Amino acid sequence: MPNLYQSMSQEHSPSPTPERAIYGFVLYLSSFIGFGLYIVWAYVPDSWLHSVGLTYWPQKYWAVALPVYFCVAIILSYIVYIGIILLNTPPLTDIRTVTDCYALYDTPADTHPSCIPPLRDMHISNINKLLYLDNRHVS
Structure with missing residues (x-):
């Protein structure tokens, strides 16, 4: 069985x-x-x-027209697909391009100085501080 x-x-x-x-x-x-x-x-x-x-x-016209229509339909479907993707993409000024609801930010209380920190997201303000507010480059 x-x-x-x-x-x-x-x-x-x-x-x-x-x-x-x-x-x-x-x-x-x-x-x-x-x-x-x-x-x-x-x-x-x-x-x-x-x-x-x-x-x-059918008329001989359709022997040429149908393959052309199918090819144009395939090309237009690619264009429409790309257009839908671009419409659903948020603009660069939107916060969704930086973070989402699943981001796990680390806090100083989470990490111990002698341990390897857990894998977490870095907040955009910390990245901006590291990249643009470095005191070594200020004269």
């Missing part, structure tokens, strides 16, 4: 099962057949298609 963990791990396994292999193979074949039909429709003249009995096909 298999235990519950084994049955769950086999059920949700990413390994190729026979059903997935069949679906993948059918998708592989259908994509090649679809691409072949697209090439035939795009390059064979309409008179030849009509002589074979294939009379209802």
